[in-house]
Amino acid sequence: MSDPLLHLQDIVVEHARRRILEVPSLNVLPNEVLAVVGPNGAGKSTLLRVIGQLERPSRGRVLFGGRPISGNPLPFRRRMAFVFQEPLLLDTSVEGNVGSGLSLRGVPNDERQRRVEEWTARFGIAGLRRRTARTLSGGEAQRTSLARAMVLEPEILLLDEPFSSLDAPTRESLIDDLDAVLTTNRVATVFVTHDRTEALRLGDRIAVLMGGTVRQLGTAAQVFSSPIDGEVAAFVGVETIIPGRIRDASRGLAAVAVGDNTIEAATELEPGADVLVCLRPEEVIVSGLADAMPMSARNHLRTIVKRVRPAGPYIRLELEAGFTLVAHITKQSLEELALSPGSNAVASFKATAVHLIPHRPG
Amino acid sequence: MDLIWDGVTEALRLIFNGDSYVYEVTFTSLLVSGSATLIALVLGLSIASFLAFRAPPGRTLALSAFNAGMALPPVAVGLLVSIMLWRTGPLGQLHLLYSRTAIVIAQAVIATPVVAALSTAALQGLNPNLRLQVLALGASRWQAALLLFREARISLLAAAMAGFGAAISEVGATIMVGGNIKGSTRTLTSAIVLEVGQGDFETAIALSFILLAVILLLVTLFTVLQQRRPPE
Numbered sequence: 001m002s003d004p005l006l007h008l009q010d011i012v013v014e015h016a017r018r019r020i021l022e023v024p025s026l027n028v029l030p031n032e033v034l035a036v037v038g039p040n041g042a043g044k045s046t047l048l049r050v051i052g053q054l055e056r057p058s059r060g061r062v063l064f065g066g067r068p069i070s071g072n073p074l075p076f077r078r079r080m081a082f083v084f085q086e087p088l089l090l091d092t093s094v095e096g097n098v099g100s101g102l103s104l105r106g107v108p109n110d111e112r113q114r115r116v117e118e119w120t121a122r123f124g125i126a127g128l129r130r131r132t133a134r135t136l137s138g139g140e141a142q143r144t145s146l147a148r149a150m151v152l153e154p155e156i157l158l159l160d161e162p163f164s165s166l167d168a169p170t171r172e173s174l175i176d177d178l179d180a181v182l183t184t185n186r187v188a189t190v191f192v193t194h195d196r197t198e199a200l201r202l203g204d205r206i207a208v209l210m211g212g213t214v215r216q217l218g219t220a221a222q223v224f225s226s227p228i229d230g231e232v233a234a235f236v237g238v239e240t241i242i243p244g245r246i247r248d249a250s251r252g253l254a255a256v257a258v259g260d261n262t263i264e265a266a267t268e269l270e271p272g273a274d275v276l277v278c279l280r281p282e283e284v285i286v287s288g289l290a291d292a293m294p295m296s297a298r299n300h301l302r303t304i305v306k307r308v309r310p311a312g313p314y315i316r317l318e319l320e321a322g323f324t325l326v327a328h329i330t331k332q333s334l335e336e337l338a339l340s341p342g343s344n345a346v347a348s349f350k351a352t353a354v355h356l357i358p359h360r361p362g
Numbered sequence: 363m364d365l366i367w368d369g370v371t372e373a374l375r376l377i378f379n380g381d382s383y384v385y386e387v388t389f390t391s392l393l394v395s396g397s398a399t400l401i402a403l404v405l406g407l408s409i410a411s412f413l414a415f416r417a418p419p420g421r422t423l424a425l426s427a428f429n430a431g432m433a434l435p436p437v438a439v440g441l442l443v444s445i446m447l448w449r450t451g452p453l454g455q456l457h458l459l460y461s462r463t464a465i466v467i468a469q470a471v472i473a474t475p476v477v478a479a480l481s482t483a484a485l486q487g488l489n490p491n492l493r494l495q496v497l498a499l500g501a502s503r504w505q506a507a508l509l510l511f512r513e514a515r516i517s518l519l520a521a522a523m524a525g526f527g528a529a530i531s532e533v534g535a536t537i538m539v540g541g542n543i544k545g546s547t548r549t550l551t552s553a554i555v556l557e558v559g560q561g562d563f564e565t566a567i568a569l570s571f572i573l574l575a576v577i578l579l580l581v582t583l584f585t586v587l588q589q590r591r592p593p594e
Contacts, residue, residue, distance in 0.1 A: 052498055054497060054498060074502055077498060077500055078500040081499075082494075082495070082498035082499075084491055086489070086491065090512075091512070091513055101499040101500050104500045104502075104505050148499070152499075158498075
């Protein structure tokens with residue numbers, strides 16, 4: 001692994017004696033996009049402000065390129081760029097805004113002009129250069145804000161939920177454009193969001209921040225498929241989280257007692273261990289009782305449909321199997337299977353789709 | 363009505379005949395009130411930046427004091443400044459009493475709370491994250507303050523106009539600390555008081571019109587500046 005560009009060491013932030021953030025160690029690697037996900041109030045923005053030298057931690061230090069940041073933070077701030085949730089544009093033209101950080105650094109006019117032209121074009125706002133910032137739409141304003149950050153050619157880009165105030169189509173196109181820019185320019189980025197799908201789209205690594213601490217850090221596959229505890233599991237989209245106990249285990253396959261049912265799961269845990277059984281809704285295959293056919297899935301549970309409701313592009317089914325099991329299916333499948341509350345259905349899933357988390361009951 | 367009409371005619375005559383007395387008191391008024399406004403702006407904006415951006419403990423109390431300061435009775439300020447500047451007062455060694463500097467001090471004391479209170483409200487009205495954004499853009503503290511002043515310029519110019527208005531229209535303290543000395547500390551307002559006292563209403567009305575015209579001209583200039591399109 002390459003040396004970190006930025007290292008947080010024993011960071012503690014307290015406001016009015018309340019601990020907001022506690023990060024013993026966190027690295028940002030060169031060229032990576034580190035997505036920090038977590039619910040509202042988890043300390044994500046505080047973490048970003050500490051990195052961006054906009055807030056002094058109560059304890060600990062930040063190392064930039066191996067050197068601790070101390071004294072006047074201005075020289076370090078000038079090596080970074082920060083994009084907030086709101087565009088926070090100055091009351092001037094688009095090009096005035098995009099060039100504002102360069103003006104503050106005393107960059108000569110002609111070079112400033114050249115860089116402003118380049119970055120307004122890359123974010124698709126070249127035609128708006130002379131427009132007053134006040135007249136921009138939300139999407140145009142956030143593009144201006146991103147161009148204003150990237151024009152500085154920062155060593156670290158800090159993004160604090162830059163898409164959360166945008167409507168869905170605007171957000172999608174802006175995420176695509178930013179993704180293209182980050183792929184081309186490979187600037188180390190810390191991207192804070194409460195939206196796990198945004199984190200998946202842009203993040204090379206994902207840190208889950210909850211209650212002011214980093215609960216899990218890893219690749220998207222590690223965090224989303226193998227959450228470290230029940231809360232992280234719930235946050236990353238695991239909708240079935242139920243306590244159980246390993247009854248039997250051999251050759252990496254365990255039989256887990258969950259209520260009156262037994263679920264088979266791929267695991268190295270020992271028999272007798274109390275666990276949380278985690279299952280993502282998209283891993284569950286739902287079929288009618290009559291059309292059960294041989295398949296490789298190790299688990300087939302007879303269930304009764306409890307609730308049916310739309311969830312974005314999918315239908316979310318709550319199935320009663322002695323415990324509540326959640327499945328996502330398409331609208332077409334719902335119609336073909338003719339499922340409604342009270343219908344019988346079989347829920348199937350692979351042993352490898354089940355993730356077990358060691359858990360102490362109570 | 364005749365009195366007012368005669369006053370207007372007299373005012374025009376005094377202005378266009380180049381009456382040296384009128385030009386002198388007008389110049390004194392502009393000099394002392396302009397200086398007092400500048401001092402009030404420097405102090406008021408510094409106080410406002412500190413209160414709005416640093417949010418120190420006791421901010422509400424300090425703001426209450428400045429808000430109350432907007433209603434400071436000028437005569438009381440005049441008395442206080444006089445006592446300070448008396449030969450036996452704490453600043454008596456400076457020999458400033460009955461000088462233009464004394465008037466500038468008194469008017470600055472009157473205008474500073476006005477500028478401070480209105481500017482604090484103006485800066486507090488900005489999005490609190492805007493300051494963080496400006497710092498994150500790489501602004502030094504001074505650059506950040508200037509950028510934020512520019513963002514709040516409409517309200518800040520209103521504060522400046524209110525401060526200038528409080529200074530130039532002030533008379534009680536001006537007479538008390540300046541002494542209304544002809545050729546030195548006589549301003550438009552103190553001259554008006556004097557002319558009224560002497561029963562020369564025509565000249566008093568003429569000077570009042572000149573004072574109003576000066577205020578109108580300067581406030582119009584400020585307003586044009588305020589309403590200008592934002593600089594690029």
